Amino acid sequence: MEEEEAREVVIDNDLKKKIKETVKKILKRSSLLEITEIKAREEASAELDLDLSRDPYNLIIREAVDTFIEKAIMTIETEMGKLHTQIVDDVDGGGTEKTTKTTTKKKTKKKKKVEEAESSAA
Structure with missing residues (x-):
């Protein structure tokens, strides 16, 4: 029993912080598809x-x-949400310059028609 207690490793906060920072640095420079905890x-x-x-x-x-990994997943989900929104906008016609010009022309034509109808009614 005394032998087990003697083998117990005590880690100070500085070493713990250094280990975490080193692991984070390794993960940042690695492919998340290939890196493992080991x-x-x-x-x-x-x-x-x-x-x-060894423990701890x-x-x-x-x-x-x-x-x-939790932070990476949150970031990916956020970016996917933005990407989804952009794709939907592009499909609806709000994403490209050409589509924006066409939409503006259509709005201008509608506005002119409304103005003409209002002045004819008056």
Whole structure:
């Protein structure tokens, strides 16, 4: 039992922050389609010259990866929403310069017709 307690690793906040920043930096420069938690841990281990495969390092790595992925997903969802809106606008005719000119001409013609109808009625 004493042996287990002696092997317990205590991490200060500075080291924890450094590990998270290193993992974030690795994730930023990596392809999100190819990077895994294991690869990120191995790269961070090499950069920091620490064996990050043990607890509590594992938990810190997992937390950093999960946080990064959650933020990436939120950003992707936001951008997809913007993209969807742009596509819908383009389909409806509000997205291209040519369509905008045509729409403006149609509105001008309608306005003239309304004005002519109002002046004929008066």
